[in-house]
Amino acid sequence: MDVSSNADYLERNNPLQPGQRPFRLALGFFITFEGGEGAGKSTQIDRLARKMRAKKYDVLLTREPGGSPGAEAVRHVLLSGAAEPFGPKMEAVLFAAARSDHVEQVIRPAVERGSIVLCDRFLDSSRVYQGVTGGIDPAFMATLEQVAINGMMPDMTLIFDIDPAEGLRRATLRRGSHAGADRFEKETLAIHQARRAAFLAIAAAEPERCIVVDASADPDTVEHVVTAAVFAALEARAPTRNRQTAPA
Numbered sequence: 001m002d003v004s005s006n007a008d009y010l011e012r013n014n015p016l017q018p019g020q021r022p023f024r025l026a027l028g029f030f031i032t033f034e035g036g037e038g039a040g041k042s043t044q045i046d047r048l049a050r051k052m053r054a055k056k057y058d059v060l061l062t063r064e065p066g067g068s069p070g071a072e073a074v075r076h077v078l079l080s081g082a083a084e085p086f087g088p089k090m091e092a093v094l095f096a097a098a099r100s101d102h103v104e105q106v107i108r109p110a111v112e113r114g115s116i117v118l119c120d121r122f123l124d125s126s127r128v129y130q131g132v133t134g135g136i137d138p139a140f141m142a143t144l145e146q147v148a149i150n151g152m153m154p155d156m157t158l159i160f161d162i163d164p165a166e167g168l169r170r171a172t173l174r175r176g177s178h179a180g181a182d183r184f185e186k187e188t189l190a191i192h193q194a195r196r197a198a199f200l201a202i203a204a205a206e207p208e209r210c211i212v213v214d215a216s217a218d219p220d221t222v223e224h225v226v227t228a229a230v231f232a233a234l235e236a237r238a239p240t241r242n243r244q245t246a247p248a
């Protein structure tokens with residue numbers, strides 16, 4: 001579990017680039033990365049951010065739960081399991097509170113100034129982890145979602161799909177067997193399988209927003225798929241605006 005502070009996280013993932021004049025879109029683009037444990041999202045987001053920055057796009061890399069100072073305070077409460085005894089509804093409200101702060105303090109301002117925002121987990125994680133496997137009433141979840149995002153729907157969502165047994169094996173390798181699994185990772189394989197099915201159901205229901213990426217492939221193949229999908233979406237969205245705002 002990574003509970004490092006938001007300042008550390010943002011600084012590590014958004015290094016200052018001396019002398020670089022970033023390429024801002026006339027209006028930003030908001031991409032979210034979703035999926036179960038150990039699907040390799042973080043590695044792929046990092047690779048995509050590097051590739052986009054090399055092409056001089058202005059990229060903001062962020063994550064949930066967290067991503068703003070207020071949300072980061074709530075992250076620790078959620079991932080340590082401190083809120084677990086109070087039930088999934090309490091956790092869902094806390095995720096929504098964190099998301100609202102993150103949207104208003106970080107995501108919306110970045111999109112409005114023309115950045116490409118890459119966010120590691122967002123509303124679909126709440127739909128799946130709290131809504132489906134937390135057993136919360138869908139109407140309650142839908143209301144919370146609207147309050148939390150306040151219209152800030154992702155332009156594009158990549159759903160990293162992997163067999164949960166393989167994902168959990170990778171997640172254990174990544175954190176090292178000395179460190180314990182976090183509040184959500186430690187749940188049963190059956191719950192992780194239900195989450196996989198729920199993510200795929202979202203992708204099937206919202207094909208205009210969601211793309212399923214086969215995360216069992218090797219990292220270079222996954223990178224290729226992600227890069228192709230994202231650049232195609234950017235081109236399809238605003239090819240002329242991209243050209244107009246490109247640096248000389």
Ligand code: TYD
Nearest residue numbers: 001002064065095121122125126129184185
């Ligand atoms: P984290 O260690 O940040 O990352 P990873 O994405 O690599 O798993 O863990 C975040 C955990 O929080 C993860 O188990 C999913 C869970 N989560 C929810 O249950 N609901 C949410 O809305 C979000 C954003 C995350």
